[in-house]
Amino acid sequence: MDKRAKQIYKGLIRQKDMLSERSMLDAITSIYNSIHLLDFEKDVYNEIQATPEIHDYVGSTGKISECFPAVMKEMTTPESRESMVSFVEFETITEKLRECDNLEVDFRGVIHGWIRASFFVISRTLTGKLRKVLFTTRVVDVGMSSQMDFEKDMPVAYVVLRAIYDESHTQVRDMEFVFVNQKYCEWTGKAPEELIGQTIYGTFERTNDDWLKNCQEVMIEGKSSYGRVFAPEMGAWVSFNCAPVSKKDCCAFAFINSDEEQKQFETNEAVIYCTTVLNSERDYKTAMNKMFHTLGYTLHADRIFLMEVNNNMVETTFKWTCRSGEDLECPPKYPMHVLLRMREFMNTHRSVSLYEVDDFKQFDNSVYENMKARGVKNLAIKILYSNRRPIGIICVENYEDDHVLDIQQVLNKISYYVSFRITNHDLVDELDTVGNRDALTGLLNRHGIDRYTDQYIYAHEMMPCTLIMLDIDNFKYVNDMFGHLAGDEVLCTLANNLKKIFPEEALIARNGGDEFLVFMKNVTAQQAEPYIDRLVHMDMEFQFEEGHCMVTVSAGYVEYPKQANGLQDLFKKADIALYAVKLNGKNGAHIYEEGMEKEDRKQLGFNMNDIVENIPCALIVHEAKAEGHILFANNQAVDMFDCTDLNDFLQYAGLNCRGFIHEEDYDWLMEDLSLQNAAGLPILRSKRDYRVVTRKGTVKRVFDMQRLVESKYHGSIVYVLLFMKESCEELS
Known part of the structure; x- marks a missing residue:
């Protein structure tokens, strides 16, 4: 363990609560890329800090025994995968930390090269059993990584230069290359061996004298330096930052192509714009449609599809095309295993993959043929996740890469917000089902229809609407003669028939038992009568093991605001109209009329x-x-x-x-x-x-x-x- 980590660790074990001192947390987060608190008693981890890649894969919390081996399997290179998966098994970690309070292991990661994983024991039980452990990861020092790893991970052009002074040791007259990364080599068109050990003036015929001035400020005056200049050796305007390093007489320069800066700015603006659209609408469908419309024009795409996982099938839930009015052909439904194969084909679940359509020949011929038939030339794909579980996929077809935006970055960042909106919508749907839906028929329950009819009447106070109350004639006979399973079948069949008979915008509910409600928006009683006539004359014939059964219904209806002055008045008068039908022989329908309240309903309730x-x-x-x-x-x-x-x-x-x-x-x-x-x-x-x-x-x-x-x-x-x-x- 390095010196600074030891100091942090000593401070940690003196703390009863890891988060009780803000300065302690700041010190920890200054060293480590990702930090998780492990509760070995509950087999639970909680995220304190994480890189986007780690957060995208493991989420904020989960089970240690399930997640850690899966993480190592995905994030380590093949040569260290088996040993690391075994190392982070729940029982293995517990055993290794039995006699010690800290543990470290280095491994090769698929993203950042060499990674150091550390376990710090925070607390134990009185018997010495593990309770709380801090798990951290960080990219280790450059010396621990191979040059190839360092070059791959560095996102900017980066060089370390040694100052060459004049005889008085007061002026920098040249600079020698000590280290260069791959990006700098690409920009200058030089190989590392052409640069290391050589001087700037000895290597490039044309260079910017400002490099010496900046090196002078850093090495002699102790100032960091930054700015934007034209670099002849790179052939571009660059933004740079120059700072001292630990190696004697050396300083480091980091360069960013100014054109790349502009691209990054445009990319961030596009992400902000799309996410603002997504979050500005309360209605889920409206928000998603508007966001994909915005994203489509931003990426200059032909089509965008969002396919979501539903009952082990992956199917299109949202679609957008640049040609309004086009009858857009969607990709077919796919079994879940196709999405899992797609993840393997993409070789990583963390990034966005860009493909030419011919690349899919090696993935799945049927998928390839479908894409060809729909005129797909290229596509960008991002798999969406929620707590490590694939929940969908965004497909952008025939996009135009004009180099103004980083398409991969746009999709990758937006995917977090889309995944959250999907997950949140699914949760709201689940809560709606539990609180407002009838478990047997899937229709609204009484609480649900009360809520939505009340909202509608409040928002459309003078708009006509009609409430229909109906029940099954002699339903007790069905239950008694054929059993309650037969009764359930009758109820579900009636529920499905109601959805077929009445318009999609009508609210349909099971009021309880064999009684149902239909609320027709912006419809007068006269306009509702053709639907009601179909209702009372519908064919509901059943053949059960115990025998044959014909089922009929009776209905009463009332119009708002013509006949009723509020929600409760609507229900009361529809109920009165229904029982007027019951008193006159059943299997019919009647609108509420004044005076119906005087009907003697005692005979219906007589035993x-x-x-x-x-x-x-x-x-x-x-x-x-x-x-x-x-x-x-x-x-x-x-x-x-x-x-x-x-x-x-x-x-x-x-x-x-x-x-x-x-x-x-x-x-x-x-x-x-x-x-x-x-x-x-x-x-x-x-x-x-x-x-x-x-x-x-x-x-x-x-x-x-x-x-x-x-x-x-x-x-x-x-x-x-x-x-x-x-x-x-x-x-x-």
């Missing part, structure tokens, strides 16, 4: 079970055919046959009437029923006197009254009222 169980005779319902199944029997019937409950009675009867009718009377009764059925007689007016047998074997004489009816659920059925003959004779 039919009370009626059936309290009529003064036995009631049995069975199918109108030989061996027809018994569908229902009330408690008086159960008692009449000495049974304990309905199930006991059905078991005794064998599910049909043959089981309890005396065998000598059964045949003539069935013949009589067949004649009645054939004649279409709904009521048998004469009393039929016959015998029945109870579970205890007791023979009882009864007479009955029957009604033959047609049920849409069961076909022909018979309602039978059974009276004990002895009881009736006593009454007479």
Whole structure:
């Protein structure tokens, strides 16, 4: 560990809280590129400081055991990858730090060359178990890197020069090259071996005498120097900065092409403009469309596509073309594994890749053929990430590289904001689903429709709108006869039908149970009636394992502000109109009318079970055919046959009437029923006197009254009222 790092470390282990002293954090961040706090008890890391590349890949927080090996796998060169992935395993680090408080390892990175990773133990438990550890990385000293690494990473032209003084040692008369990087060699057209050890005046016929003046100020007067001059050896105007270095009599010059400065300025302006557009709109779709429109014209592109990951498929969610009105053909959907292969093909997830279309021949022939068919000549690609997870991809097709902007930098910087907007939108969608959506049907719930209708009425106070309230007729029968899964299927089918019948801008909600709401914006009741007519006449026929079922609906509707003066008044009057339909036979629709409030709704709420169980005779319902199944029997019937409950009675009867009718009377009764059925007689007016047998074997004489009816659920059925003959004779 170098001297300065040791000083920082000693200060750290004296701190109970790593962030309690701002000066300590400033000292740390002055040395290290990336700093993360590791909580080994919770297997969690938290970012304190990170380079854009590290932040883009690992995010602000995550699991140590999952993330660290993945980071090393991506960011180390092949020769050191295996050892580093093994080194940062959770158990390995824990073991290595068991007996020591700090640990360092150097490795070759794919971006910055030699990297030093350091672990500093901040706190342990009383038993010595790790608690908090500071993990840092930084690019190590130039001496630790190969010259190739240094040259690759230096973003500007850079030289180290040794001053050559006159005899009095007061004036600099020339400068000798001690170090040059690749960028300087490219600008001057010289190889490193042509420069190292040579002097400026001995190497270049034409150079700028200001270099000596700047070196003089730095070496003798101790001043840093900067400015903008024309450099003949580079053939361009450059901005420079000159400063002393640790090597005796040496100074360093860093040069930036002034043209590059302008390009960087334009690039930053483009990024600022695009991100301002993206963040200026609250509505997600509007913001994204405007941003891609701005980006498209900025990059002089033909087309831009944003493809997002959705259920393991990658599909287009936003598109832009420079030709307004063009029917833009989108790239096809791709399975998720294509995006993962794309990442491998691009060879890195951190940068933007620029391609000619022919480059994709080696990636995937079907993708290549699709691009050729759509006229793609070149494209820029940026994969979007959220917490190390690919969430989408931006494709810019047929861009024009006029060298005014750095296309890769523009896309790379904008991608952070686009990724955040996508992730934020997904989170808002998820919260909206939880708070405002019905889990079964996916429609709005009551809270959701209350919220959105209230917002609409508030914003469009005098605009007409219509609220429709509907429910399924006899829905309890569906649940009772076919089960709740069948009931759920009916509810989901009705929800899908509502979305097909009503316009896209209508708000559709499940109010609860089998009741639904439809709010039609800027629509009068008269304009809504064709939709309502389709609703009540729609075909909803189901075939379940237990049998066939036809479902109908009833609806009531009301218009705002013509008939109602607010949201609650709308709901109240739509409810009144709905129950007016229920009172008049169901399967219909009615608009609210004054006076409907006076309708007596008590009959709808009357408990039919009370009626059936309290009529003064036995009631049995069975199918109108030989061996027809018994569908229902009330408690008086159960008692009449000495049974304990309905199930006991059905078991005794064998599910049909043959089981309890005396065998000598059964045949003539069935013949009589067949004649009645054939004649279409709904009521048998004469009393039929016959015998029945109870579970205890007791023979009882009864007479009955029957009604033959047609049920849409069961076909022909018979309602039978059974009276004990002895009881009736006593009454007479």
